[in-house]
Amino acid sequence: MAVRTRGRDVSPGVEALLDARVVSVGVWLFLAADLFFFAGWWFAFFYLRALNNNQAWMIQGLVRPNRGFGTVVLILAVLTALAYFAASRTPGRGSVFRLLAPVSLVLGIAAVLYQGYGMWHLGFGLTDGAYPSVFSGLTGSWLVQLAGAVAWLATVVLQAGARGDTLARPHSATSFGWILLFLAAVGIINYFLLYFVA
Amino acid sequence: MGMFRLEGQDRVHAGRLAVIWVILSVIGIVAALQIHYPPYDNSVQGADQSKTMALMTVLAVPIFIGVVLMLVYSAIFFRRRGLELVDGPPMLGNTPVQVAWIGISAVVVLFLAVVGITTLASSSAAQAVGAAGRAIGQSGETGSSTAGGQGPELQVQVVAQQWYFTYRYADYGGVETTHLYLPLNRPVELHVTSLDIIHSFWAYQLGVKADANPGVDNVFHVTPDKLGGFQVRCAELCGIWHGHMADSDGRVVSQSDFDAWIAQQQKDEADIQKALPSYAPYYFPEPLTKGS
Amino acid sequence: MVTAEHVSERRLSIPNNPITGVLLAIPAYFAGLWLGTLFGLNDDANTGIILGYTFATVAFLIGVGFLNYPLERLFGWRVSPISDPEENRGIGRFFRLSLDHKVIGMQYLVTILIMLLFGGIGAMLIRSSLLSPDSSITPPGQYIMLIGLHSVMMIFITSAVIVGPFGNYLVPLMIGARRMAFPRLEALSFWLVPPAAVILAAAAFWGGFPTGWTGYPPLSEQAGQGMDSYIVGFALIGLALIVSGINMLATIITLRAPGMTWTRLPIFVWGIFTTSILGMLAAPVLAVALVQLAMDRTVQTSFFLSANGGSNYLWQNLFWFFGHPEVYIFILPAFGIIMEIVPHFARKPLWGYRTGVVGLFGVALLSWFVWQHHLFVSGIAPVLRPFYMLSTELISIPTGIIFLVTLGTLWRARVWFTVPMLFCMGFLFNFLIGGISGVYLSDVPTDVTLHGSYFSMAHFHYTIMGGEIFALMAACYYWLPKMTGKMLSATIGRVHFWWMFIAFNSTFFPLFIAGILNMPRRVSSYDPALQGLNTWVTISAYFLFGSMILFAGNVIYSLFFSARPALANPWHARSLEWQLPTPVPAYNFERVPMIVGGPYDYGVPNARPVADLGGLVGVTGGG
Structure with a gap:
């Protein structure tokens, strides 16, 4: 019974189950790492805010970033994640998926573009103290990750056809939902820190 | 057993x-x-x-x-005897030994x-001085507080910059000196700060090492109890001339010699003193310029 | 991962190899440089250089073939398929993107040994300039540059020198898996290392960077363009740590063969497991610090400038929150190697296996709570110093467990003194000194004198070089026969061990004394009274370098000239990797093995062989 299995551990069915576990564990590990990344930023936020060196955490007369603008970006990001998460949980990836997933993609692109626009129109200079530094760094890091996630979302949506990957590898598309949810959750925390706590 | x-x-x-x-x-x-x-x-x-x-x-x-x-x-x-490979006794562990080791x-x-x-x-x-200016907790066995100088701690500011240290004596109008002189047996409160980047003030013989950070007042205490010289070096990498940021002319002197020295310094440095910023816990540096 | 049925027949073939990568990287660098100038920042081209390095790295990775998979997934057709390891057994597979964990392990080993040569030459130049106490041999600027390049190069190396070659090669073999969980991430973790090394070396063209490996701002903000190499190179190594950690953990969690329960896992795999947790979680914090430093240097933010609301303590906290787990990233796999090799040559079961695993996890857990011991004299939060003193000293308890387990295994053993075993004994001696000297540094009153002196420098060289590199040598002599199919000469190996052991101790032990006697680290000029001591150290260091050359000579001689073929199991070891034929087949196991025994059951009555290699159809996952 010397069957050459070519990198597959066992039969394709079992292989798919195993793949699902590998991808799911991998995504959770990635999220743990990413949590430490954002935790580093949150530490910087609280640390510099508490020190307030030279009274320059929030210098006098600083034009604060527009709270309404941040709210819109946050709502777009959260809706992206929720729409995709709901879509990825529909059994069989049927018509609901084909409706919701593109919607989430459009919302995601809008969130990225809107936030990107915001980054060019901050209303303050980056040299104006510590809060502008943290705002631009934290929001920028989040934006870069969101853009990467939306690029993969595009892949998932484009491959949602009958012979595409999204159906052939359902577990990958399922686990991906957690990444979007995570980024939305980070977005919520950032929003409260940068627009309210600060 | x-x-x-x-x-x-x-x-x-x-x-x-x-x-x-x-x-x-x-x-x-x-x-x-x-x-x-x-x-x-x-x-x-x-x-x-x-x-x-x-x-x-x-x-x-x-x-x-x-x-x-x-x-x-x-x-x-416990080495193998002979050429044959023999397995040792299969000991898997011993809980009491492990507990004892960890304990x-x-x-x-x-x-x-x-x-x-x-x-x-x-x-x-031991050197922290209360608000009343009283040295507390001079532990007997160190035998440090035999001689005079029981007044409040002498306040000395160590100002580091690339690539030398200067010292300001707050109790003497903030006069700035290029060498560190300390009176014998007098508790000293060192306030270490920097004007540019991070340095570290290391007075080896006195047992003091304190980083000098811009915008930070790093407080260390020392009570010298032997007369003599000491060395000051920078102990934090601070650029090209870090290895040369040293001064071997630190002195521990008697209180009377110290008084004479500081009076002389105040006289000599009077002109420079006018140009200095007034004494402060720390001084924020000018914005840095890039490139070297 | 290989042929999938739904993939259409359309193909686009690009010649993917490192040469394509370099050809793409060069224009990409200049594109980044040009783009940086468009921002018009008054920053001495720092923006351009950082963008250039980043673009060049991405372009290199695209040239090597990392974009193909995302494109395949996006468009649904093959871009440039990676050849099957069963068909491609030629030497060429080592020079291009391969998803075979054994190829990646060898790529890592060769790359890192080459980097080690450069790091070592840096060390020799540093020691040479210290022959004179007054900077007369090397000007201070060049001396500082050497310090920076040597330290960061060595940090790059030691981050990966065991996990990279031996973790990648051996973990699947040891847990009975046919592949890694994420072969592309695994390959990425390797292919990030050469660009990182090249970018770091490029700092020399800009006069290096003046900060050593700690990169403390504001000095690092004042520094010239060489600092940009530090930022990008370190970020790439951090990324490699993250992806390698995720891959290793996912592999060990999900791909253990049936019967490979957590208590049958070889202890080396536990070493990789714990170190991967640290790498995966610590490197993101470093990434934050590096992003902030890059922003301060380019777009003029003020994370670390106290006059403008920042704080240099922010860097120190973030850096050491990464930096202290980082040093355990170096040593945990070394612990794993020692505890793995000793039972095989003691011919006894690992004594207190579970306690040993607890020790590894204890070190890994405590390493998160000690970072401010690097900041005892920095003036940051003096009230916290007792806590960090206690937590740091507590680490000696789990570390002591590693010694207990090893010494217990040696107790009444029948030790077969092979070359790997000699290196294990050398490790224990050196690491003992390294560990004890660490306690002096953990105690605030003594640390005040020893901090930032040659004492601390000698301490970490004892743990990293005397510890990790000795473990690396043990691993090379032990596993290279499996990896290359050739035995390394034992005679040269013995000479190498004693030479290296004596030269190492003769080099670094006097440096403890230099530190106690008032010699700060990283200085090009020092007290002339210490010149005799330094000359002794320098000459010993030349001998130490010579012993490494002897090692390289042994490898070259044994592989290409004496070419003594290795048996499949030359050490008569029980563990799973030695039950495989040499060379190891393309997918390791014909089918997934069924694990029925422990790897260290020497002398255990009625012990079963470790695995049934016939395997069981249709069963996967760990027990």
Whole structure:
């Protein structure tokens, strides 16, 4: 019974189950790492805010970033994640998926573009103290990750056809939902820190 | 020994090892106690560090000897005889031995931590001066406070910049000097700060090391109790001339010599003094320029 | 991962190899440089250089073939398929993107040994300039540059020198897996290393960077363009740590063969497991610090400038929150190697296996709570010093467990003194000194004198070089026969061990004394009274370098000239990797093995062989 299995551990069915576990564990590990990344930023936020060196955490007369603008970006990001998460949980990836997933993609692109626009129109200079530094760094890091996630979302949506990957590898598309949810959750925390706590 | 369920062979080896270990450890500890550890005892703090270092060495010697002895002993007595590969006795572990090892190492570690923390507390609190300006907790055994100078702590600001230290004496109108002079037996409160990047003020003989950060007032205490010179070096990498940021003209002098010296400094530096910013806990540097 | 049925027949073939990568990287660098100038920032081209390095790295990775998979997934057709390891057994597979963990392990080993040569030459130059106490041999600027390049190069190396070659090669073999969980991430973790090394070396063209490996701002903000190499190179290594950690953990969690329960896992795999947790979680914090430093240097933010609301303590906290787990990233796999090799040559079961695993996890857990011991004299939060003193000293308890387990294994053993075993004994001796000297540094009163002196420098060289590199040598002599199919000469190996062991101790032990006697680290000029001591150290260091050359000579001689073929199991070891034929087949196991025994059951009555290699059809996952 010397069957050459070519990198597959066992039969394709079992292989798919195993793949699902590998991808799911991998995504959770990635999220743990990413949590430490954002935790580093949150530490910087609280640390510099508490020190307030030279009274320059929030210098006098600083034009604060527009709270309404941040709210819109946050709502777009959260809706992206929720729409995709709901879509990825529909059994069989049927018509609901084909409706919701593109919607989430459009919302995601809008969130990225809107936030990107915001980054060019901050209303303050980056040299104006510590809060502008943290705002631009934290929001920028989040934006870069969101853009990467939306690029993969595009892949998932484009491959949602009958012979595409999204159906052939359902577990990958399922686990991906957690990444979007995570980024939305980070977005919520950032929003409260940068627009309210600060 | 019964609780460890030692077999006959275990007993023979353990007994031999214990005897050798005790003998070598005693010799090692006696030898370790002969050493006079830097930074010696030119100040209360330096003496504390010296003593802590001796204590650590005394504790480290039996541990070091024990492990090395085990390695050497294994290499001699537990090596394979002949060419044939023979399996050893299948011992999977021994809970009492493991518990004992962990317990003993925990006791040693906690003992060291307690000693370290109390030494730290006493050597900074010993010099910490209350609001009333009274030196508290001068521990008797350091024998530091025999002579005069029991006034409030002398306030000295150490200002670091690339690549030298200057000193400002707050009690003398913030006069700035290029060498550090300290009166004998007078508790000193050092305020270490920097004008540009991070440096570290290291007065080796006095047992003081304190980083100099821009915008930070780093407080350290020292009570010099021997007359003589000391060296000052930078101990944090601060750019090209870091290795040359040193001054060997620090002095511990008597109170009267100090008074004369500081009066002279005030006179000599009067012109420069006018140009200096007034004395402050720290000075924010000019915005940095890039490139070098 | 290989042929999938739904993939259409359309193909686009690009010649993917490192040469394509370099050809793409060069224009990409200049594109980044040009783009940086468009921002018009008054920053001495720092923006351009950082963008250039980043673009060049991405372009290199695209040239090597990393974009193909995302494109395949996006468009649904093959871009440039990676050849099957069963068909491609030629030497060429080592020079291009491969998803075979054994190829990646060898790529790592060779790359890192080459980097080690450069790091070592840096060390020799540093020691040479210290022959004179007054900077007369090397000007201070060049000396500082050497310090920076040597330290960061060595940090790059030691981050990966065990996990990279031996973790990648051996973990699947040891847990009975046919592949890694994420072969592309695994390959990425390797292919990030050469660009990182090249970018770091490029700092020399800009005069290096003045900060050493700690990169403390504001000095690092004042520094010239060489600092940009530090930022990008370190970020790439951080990324490699993250992806390698995720891959290793996912592999060990999900791909253990049936019967490979957590208590049968070889202890080396536990070493990789714990170190991967640290790498995966610590490197993101470093990434934050590096992003902030890059922003301060380019777009003029003020994370670390106290006059403008920042704080240099922010860097120190973030850096050491990464930096202290980082040093355990170096040593945990070394612990794993020692505890793995000793039972095989003691011919006894690992004594207190579970306690040993607890020790590894204890070190890994405590390493998160000690970072401020690097900041005892920095003036940051003096009230916290007792806590960090205690937590640091507590680490000696789990570390002591590693010694207990090893010494217990040696107790009444029948030790077969092979070259790997000699290196294990050397490790224990050196690491003992390294560990004990660490306690002196953990105690605030003594640390005040020893901090930032040659004492701390000698301490970490004892743990990293005397510890990790000795473990690396043990691993090379032990596993290279499986990896290369050739035995390394034992005679040269013995000479190498004693030479290296004596030269190492003769080099670094006097440096403890230099530190106690008032010699700060990283200085090009020092107290002339210490010149004799330094000359002794320098000459010893030349001998130490010579012993490494002897090692390289042994490898070259044994592989290409004496070419003594290795048996499949030359050490008569029980563990799973030695039950495989040499060379190891393309997918390791014909089918997934069924694990029925422990790896260290020497002398255990009625012990079963470790695995049934016939395997069981249709069963996967760990027990």
